[in-house]
Amino acid sequence: MKKIEAIIRKSKFDEVKKALHSSEVVFFTYWDVTGVGNEKQGHVYRGVSYSTTDIQRRKLSIIVSDEFLDKTVSALLESAYTGSVGDGKIFVSTIDEAYRIRTKEKGTDSLK
Template sequence: MKFITAIIKPFKFTEVKAALSDAGISGLTVSEVSGFGRQKGQTEVYRGAEYSSSMMPKLKLEIAVSDAFAETVVEILLKAASTGEIGDGKVFVFDLADVLRVRTGEQGDIAI
């Protein structure tokens, strides 16, 4: 099993969610986060005053999948979240030791 974490631009979420749904991925967790990478933020103008924002708003997606779906999910994320611009985000893939469904006690792939 794999645990995939993706950091994406917020406006790409609808496209990413639709692509994952079309591929049969039925569950994910979404969190609003902020951070910066190589771009080090951006400069904006508000009411005529210029200011620098080092923390960019992003969405963090967390998806647990069986090993068979991991590569497909990563490909979908890379394609659907890409704008070709700096700050598109990152995808992290971790080995997932175990999953347990709280309600039924099911364990492993069946609990995903």
């Protein structure tokens, strides 16, 4: 099983959610975070090139079975895209075990 963490523009959330649903990814968790980094194309103001930092972002955490990984990442890459600096990041890691609390099911059964 894989965990997909996506940090996206808040303005793109509805579109991303719709794209996930179209890819049959209907379970996920999200919360709001602050992003620090080179958030804007540096521009020159009074001779100094600067770029703002500390931007509000939305973080999604999606646990999927291995066979859903590729299409979930593709859905995120497409739906969160604008082409301007700051579209966000996707990070993939491995989940050793998962449980549905109600049924005590384990593994990929708990994700269905």
